[in-house]
Amino acid sequence: MSRIAARFADLAARGRTALIPFVTAGDPDLATTVPLMHAMVAAGADLIELGVPFSDPMADGPVIQRASERALAHHTRLRDVLDLVRQFRARDAATPVILMGYLNPVESMGYAGFAEAASAAGVDGILLVDAPPEESGELVTLLRQAGIDLVYLLAPTSDEDRIRKIGAVASGFVYYVAVKGVTGAGHLDLADVNAKLTAIRRLIPLPVGVGFGIKDAETAGQVAAMADAVIVGSAIVGRIEALTMKPEHIPGAIGDFLAGLRAAIDATDRARGLK
Amino acid sequence: MATNRAEAYHWPDARGHFGPYGGLFVPETLMRPLDELRQAYEHYLQQPEFLAELDADLRDYVGRPSPIYHAERWSRELGGAQIYLKREDLNHTGAHKVNNTIGQALLAKRMGKTRIIAETGAGQHGVASATVAARLGLECVVYMGEIDVARQEANVYRMRLLGAEVVSVKSGSRTLKDALNEAMRDWVTNVDNTFYIIGTVAGPHPYPAMVRDFQAVIGRESRAQMLERVGRLPDALVACVGGGSNAIGLFYPFLDDREVALIGVEAAGEGIETGHHAAPLCAGRPGVLHGSRTYLMEDPDGQIIETHSVSAGLDYPGVGPEHAWLKDSGRAQYVSVTDAEALAAFHVLTRTEGIIPALESSHALAQVIKLAPTLRPDQLILVNLSGRGDKDMHTVAAQEGLQL
Ligand SMILES: Cc1ncc(COP(=O)(O)O)c(C=O)c1O
Numbered sequence: 001m002s003r004i005a006a007r008f009a010d011l012a013a014r015g016r017t018a019l020i021p022f023v024t025a026g027d028p029d030l031a032t033t034v035p036l037m038h039a040m041v042a043a044g045a046d047l048i049e050l051g052v053p054f055s056d057p058m059a060d061g062p063v064i065q066r067a068s069e070r071a072l073a074h075h076t077r078l079r080d081v082l083d084l085v086r087q088f089r090a091r092d093a094a095t096p097v098i099l100m101g102y103l104n105p106v107e108s109m110g111y112a113g114f115a116e117a118a119s120a121a122g123v124d125g126i127l128l129v130d131a132p133p134e135e136s137g138e139l140v141t142l143l144r145q146a147g148i149d150l151v152y153l154l155a156p157t158s159d160e161d162r163i164r165k166i167g168a169v170a171s172g173f174v175y176y177v178a179v180k181g182v183t184g185a186g187h188l189d190l191a192d193v194n195a196k197l198t199a200i201r202r203l204i205p206l207p208v209g210v211g212f213g214i215k216d217a218e219t220a221g222q223v224a225a226m227a228d229a230v231i232v233g234s235a236i237v238g239r240i241e242a243l244t245m246k247p248e249h250i251p252g253a254i255g256d257f258l259a260g261l262r263a264a265i266d267a268t269d270r271a272r273g274l275k
Numbered sequence: 276m277a278t279n280r281a282e283a284y285h286w287p288d289a290r291g292h293f294g295p296y297g298g299l300f301v302p303e304t305l306m307r308p309l310d311e312l313r314q315a316y317e318h319y320l321q322q323p324e325f326l327a328e329l330d331a332d333l334r335d336y337v338g339r340p341s342p343i344y345h346a347e348r349w350s351r352e353l354g355g356a357q358i359y360l361k362r363e364d365l366n367h368t369g370a371h372k373v374n375n376t377i378g379q380a381l382l383a384k385r386m387g388k389t390r391i392i393a394e395t396g397a398g399q400h401g402v403a404s405a406t407v408a409a410r411l412g413l414e415c416v417v418y419m420g421e422i423d424v425a426r427q428e429a430n431v432y433r434m435r436l437l438g439a440e441v442v443s444v445k446s447g448s449r450t451l452k453d454a455l456n457e458a459m460r461d462w463v464t465n466v467d468n469t470f471y472i473i474g475t476v477a478g479p480h481p482y483p484a485m486v487r488d489f490q491a492v493i494g495r496e497s498r499a500q501m502l503e504r505v506g507r508l509p510d511a512l513v514a515c516v517g518g519g520s521n522a523i524g525l526f527y528p529f530l531d532d533r534e535v536a537l538i539g540v541e542a543a544g545e546g547i548e549t550g551h552h553a554a555p556l557c558a559g560r561p562g563v564l565h566g567s568r569t570y571l572m573e574d575p576d577g578q579i580i581e582t583h584s585v586s587a588g589l590d591y592p593g594v595g596p597e598h599a600w601l602k603d604s605g606r607a608q609y610v611s612v613t614d615a616e617a618l619a620a621f622h623v624l625t626r627t628e629g630i631i632p633a634l635e636s637s638h639a640l641a642q643v644i645k646l647a648p649t650l651r652p653d654q655l656i657l658v659n660l661s662g663r664g665d666k667d668m669h670t671v672a673a674q675e676g677l678q679l
Contacts, residue, residue: 055447055578056564058456059302059463065446077576103300103563108577130300130563134290155304157466162306180304181464 003124004096004149004172007046008207008228015273017224017265019044020209021258022100022233024051024067025084026076028244032251034087036240039251041095044262049127049231052081052101059129061184063234066241078105078114082121089122098125098151098172103136111139115146125149125172133169140169153177154200156192167204173229174206179213184234188213194226221264225272230265232258284530286600291480291567294603296596299479301566305459308466313481315386320488325381332377333492336410337367339374340496343504343657349627356650358643359509360630360660361497363521370633370662371493371521372403376472378489380407383470390414390469394458396423396451396517397588397635398430399662400474405439415439418457420450423587430666448581451517451591455565475518476595479566483595490524497657498528505655511536511646514659515638516556516609517588519595521661526607536608539598540642542584543611553582555594556602556609569596585614585670586634588662612641618674620644621664633662634670 001009011018021040025033037048053071057064085097099118106114106128118126126148131139133152143150149172154163157180166174176197178188193210200208210223211231220230236254243250286293291313299309319325333339341362350358363371376393383391391408393415395401401417408415417439424431424443434441447453455477462471476483476490501509512529514522516539529535544552552558555570562571564579572580572592584590601607612620617634620641625631632640639658647656664671672679 055580056452056456058459058565059304061460062446069446072578075576079576104571104573104579105577107562108573108575129302130566132299132301132303132306135298135300153303155302155306157304157307159307162303166303177304180466182460185464 002147002149002172004047007096008173011046015269017227017269018046018209018229019258019262019265020047020049020229020231021045021236022049022051022231023236023240024053024064024071025081026053026071026074027067027237027240028070028247029074030076030080030084032247033084036251036254037088038091039255040258041092043255043258045095045258047096047098047229049098049100049233050081050085052078052099052105054102054105057102059182061182061234063184063238063241067237070244078109079117082117082123085123086121096124097122098127099123100127101129103128103131106139111142115142115148119146119148123148125151127151127153127175129153133165151175156180156196160199160203163200163203170204170206172206173209174200174204175231176200176208176210177212178210181212183212186213188219190222193223197226217260217264220261221268224265224268230261232261286597287480287484291484293597293600296561296569296599297480297483297567299566300563300568301479302463304463304466305479309479309481311386315382316481316485319382319385325385329378329381332381333374337373337377338365339492340500341365343497343500346628349624350647352627353644353647355647355652356510356654356656357652358647359501359655359657361493361525361657363493363659363661364630364632364636364663368399368403368406369665370399370403371490371524372400372474373406374492374524375474375486375489375520376400376403376407379470379472380411380413383413384411386470388468388470390465391472392416392418392458392461392469393472393474394418394451394454395474396454396590397586397633398423398427398434398666399588401439401441402430402433402437404472404474405434405437408439409437416461417441418444418454418461420444420448420454422449423451423454426670427587427666428669450582451587452579452593475520476523476597477518477565477567477593483567483597486520487523487527487597490520491527493521493524493659494526494528497525501655501657508532508535509655509657510650511538511656513538513540513639513642513646513656515540515589515635515661516594516598517591517635518593519598521659523595523597525659530606537601537606538642538646539607539609540638541609541611542586542589542638543613544583546613547611551583552611553584553590553592554611555592556598557611561599564593567596569593569599570602585617586638588633588635589638610642612638616641618671621671630660631664632660633664634667636661
């Protein structure tokens with residue numbers, strides 16, 4: 001069983017909804033990322049999504065675009081990101097790490113070389129925003145062989161056909177994008193999200209995480225009532241941005257913010273447990 | 276058209292691939308909208324009523340067919356082949372871009388979309404989009420890199436006059452590629468009511484094929500006009516390549532005419548060797564950007580690098596995937612000319628023929644200056660004069676140290 005599958009199985013047994021924070025690797029500098037990852041785990045993160053910076057993040061809103069620009073300003077490369085994961089693994093063998101990004105840096109490294117290097121570094125899953133299953137046959141095969149889970153996005157526009165198609169290749173969990181839009185956009189409609197999750201669950205037997213548009217503890221608590229995982233990105237990255245001049249304060253500040261989200265999610269989980 | 280049916284050109288395949296290039300590399304939210312677009316495009320491009328409306332618009336609104344013009348004086352001066360210009364500069368709005376925006380806007384209307392978005396570099400595609408939006412009463416938002424807004428201010432004003440909102444894009448390199456990113460983000464957000472008119476043969480399937488099909492009117496007319504005027508096909512076609520739409524529009528109807536050489540001209544900027552250029556086919560390598568696999572300008576880590584060209588419309592780090600395939604398959608050749616060579620050609624055509632070309636088109640003309648003297652006087656070159664130079668007055672004046 002993969003580290004991601006094991007983590008979700010354990011959470012399900014404990015009636016706990018996962019909290020998955022997203023941060024961009026190397027933002028604002030390489031030295032901050034690993035301490036930040038440990039602080040997030042200490043504050044209640046169950047899995048971590050680590051963004052691989054890209055020059056043309058077309059699915060991201062301004063907050064995560066700027067994080068990519070900050071990381072690229074000092075040339076954070078894919079191999080540096082893998083190195084950060086290796087450092088994190090030295091002290092944490094249990095928390096799954098999912099790399100999230102765009103295809104071209106992976107293509108540039110070469111699929112086989114990437115699969116091998118990512119597996120050796122301790123990466124558990126990959127989510128490539130612009131690599132739908134139709135276009136990623138070879139990559140899927142190589143990542144599977146390397147024991148890496150393939151996490152895919154599902155969107156409000158995904159019909160049954162697409163949900164099935166993605167269900168056929170996805171492993172670990174699937175990620176439902178709760179709003180039509182880029183990361184950090186708008187507000188999500190909980191009733192819509194709930195209806196879509198029901199449709200997804202009917203067709204895909206994996207845990208379902210919900211992200212895009214979760215900005216505060218209240219929404220996190222509400223989404224926890226329907227999802228297996230609550231994914232929060234821009235709200236965290238925006239707080240990192242405010243502290244770029246004082247990077248030593250970032251792990252503590254983000255830890256505090258996550259603790260608030262965690263408490264709201266726990267409250268939902270407890271209420272559900274009582275029912 | 277085809278001489279040998281069995282070998283006739285047949286790309287893209289059903290999933291939008293040109294050999295290993297093209298495809299559909301987009302976020303999940305866009306998969307279904309792109310499929311809907313593909314279905315509409317495949318349906319309407321077979322439908323006589325749609326095609327009749329398109330033809331009527333191209334005739335009465337754009338002014339097609341555009342003439343071919345024998346540049347006799349220039350041919351004589353170069354002392355080689357006879358040079359013919361395909362006069363896309365005479366189209367309404369001043370460039371070939373409108374052939375495509377007319378087509379896509381008619382599709383948008385058929386699909387019930389009320390809002391149009393577009394990206395633009397030189398502003399020609401933005402103007403052409405704002406123009407058709409005004410005519411059809413559609414809301415129009417044009418994304419343009421901050422640097423391009425500054426160097427193409429006349430076109431920015433034209434778009435605003437036409438009722439479009441011009442959004443200055445401040446992310447990344449603040450040029451065409453970033454405008455495309457921003458337009459994609461808008462589309463992901465407003466996909467229910469919005470039609471994204473991409474201005475060149477780049478992007479995810481079906482855009483490269485669809486834009487090509489709308490621009491192929493250039494090549495169809497040229498082929499018939501050359502046969503009628505000269506009684507035979509040209510020996511070489513020459514066109515500039517930014518994303519590649521005017522080039523593919525000219526080349527496509529000639530792909531099965533093996534005896535016709537196809538030459539695409541990229542922007543070498545300050546020179547390929549300086550790294551300051553916009554020539555992915557000549558100096559890049561394959562990768563994935565903006566929804567398709569194609570040749571790109573990227574660094575060793577797969578980050579897209581900044582391009583340079585004096586011409587905003589060529590200042591793009593990628594290229595349409597069909598050109599990538601035509602390059603690899605050997606059917607077309609791709610070369611590059613520098614800013615300085617393009618500017619020289621700009622002045623030569625202006626002084627010799629009384630035609631002021633766009634700086635983009637001047638790249639094709641610069642290649643003709645190299646090519647024509649190597650051919651005999653009974654050989655024929657047809658060059659795509661993709662647009663007129665009015666929009667470039669400020670840039671050219673600035674090169675001479677003048678301010679208008
Ligand atoms: C006059 C003109 N020619 C050529 C181009 C380059 O585009 P493409 O390569 O798609 O024809 C542009 C783009 O703005 C243009 O305005």
